[in-house]
Amino acid sequence: MKHLLSAGDLSLDQTLEILNLSLEMQGVNSRDVKKLPALNGRTVANLFFEDSTRTRFSFEIAAKRLSADVVNFTAKGSSVSKGESLKDTVLTLEAMGIEALIVRHHHSGAANTIAQADWSKATVINAGDGTHQHPTQALTDALTIRQSLKGLKDTGDLKGIRVLIVGDILHSRVARSNIDLLKTLGAYVALAGPATLLPSSATSLADEIYHNLDEALASGFDVVMMLRMQMERMNSSFVPNAIEYSTLWGLSAVRFSGLNSSTLIMHPGPMNRGLEISSEAADSSQSRIVAQVANGVAVRMAVLYKLLAQESGAK
Numbered sequence: 001m002k003h004l005l006s007a008g009d010l011s012l013d014q015t016l017e018i019l020n021l022s023l024e025m026q027g028v029n030s031r032d033v034k035k036l037p038a039l040n041g042r043t044v045a046n047l048f049f050e051d052s053t054r055t056r057f058s059f060e061i062a063a064k065r066l067s068a069d070v071v072n073f074t075a076k077g078s079s080v081s082k083g084e085s086l087k088d089t090v091l092t093l094e095a096m097g098i099e100a101l102i103v104r105h106h107h108s109g110a111a112n113t114i115a116q117a118d119w120s121k122a123t124v125i126n127a128g129d130g131t132h133q134h135p136t137q138a139l140t141d142a143l144t145i146r147q148s149l150k151g152l153k154d155t156g157d158l159k160g161i162r163v164l165i166v167g168d169i170l171h172s173r174v175a176r177s178n179i180d181l182l183k184t185l186g187a188y189v190a191l192a193g194p195a196t197l198l199p200s201s202a203t204s205l206a207d208e209i210y211h212n213l214d215e216a217l218a219s220g221f222d223v224v225m226m227l228r229m230q231m232e233r234m235n236s237s238f239v240p241n242a243i244e245y246s247t248l249w250g251l252s253a254v255r256f257s258g259l260n261s262s263t264l265i266m267h268p269g270p271m272n273r274g275l276e277i278s279s280e281a282a283d284s285s286q287s288r289i290v291a292q293v294a295n296g297v298a299v300r301m302a303v304l305y306k307l308l309a310q311e312s313g314a315k
């Protein structure tokens, strides 16, 4: 395995291997000296054409904790503004000795384009491409679920766990990656959202579809994962207005208070508080939103370690 482009490319064994490696990385992160020499002398680039806080910083921290040298490229302030192409940007970075590219791009398929090109030799990790995939977010979420739900083995799968993903599924690479990975791990995955924000493939992607959030929540789920309304990807009006969306599809304080006290609340971030999720839900003891961010560092350390230290000769 040379690249990580899609959660759907990971077998159950590969997924469990990365999750279990992440447990070891959590051990490193709990030490006073949070450092391993694994990637000493290796150079990794964060190649971000789209904004990010969690993914970019956690990949940077993860690479540094493995002793790699890290350079950060953001499209703003680079020669992309002078018209330089993706190919020439990659060729330029690789000419400087960069071995791994962590790619976030607004174009679905950008990471695949680099990974499959004969002009690039770098290992490519997809850090979110358009509405397509965000595999390390799904690994982070799976690790968080496995560690947060009572009765699950620390090293096992998610068989029988019921996960509800709510909101703007259509534009969400997080939803697509989570559906892929959760199903590989044996979870039951349901989607809930307005018809305009569900992809036409929704019924084949998920085990169940809800068009009413209260009905969905009443069915009982171990995990309720709220998604951000991705206004920046909407070129027309998908919902009448924000207040109506929040009323029909938001995890309000009232809806949150009706949930079982063991139901986990998740959100990949960034959150629109008061729109898709209330502060009462986001800041509650059932919320794992901060844990998701913390686990992101361990998961990204595990992915970098697997691809660059364990399997660097692989194709």
Ligand code: CP
Residues within 6 Å of the ligand: 051, 052, 053, 054, 055, 056, 128, 134, 137, 268, 269, 270
């Ligand atoms: N979840 C996530 O991808 O957040 P960022 O956009 O801040 O990286």
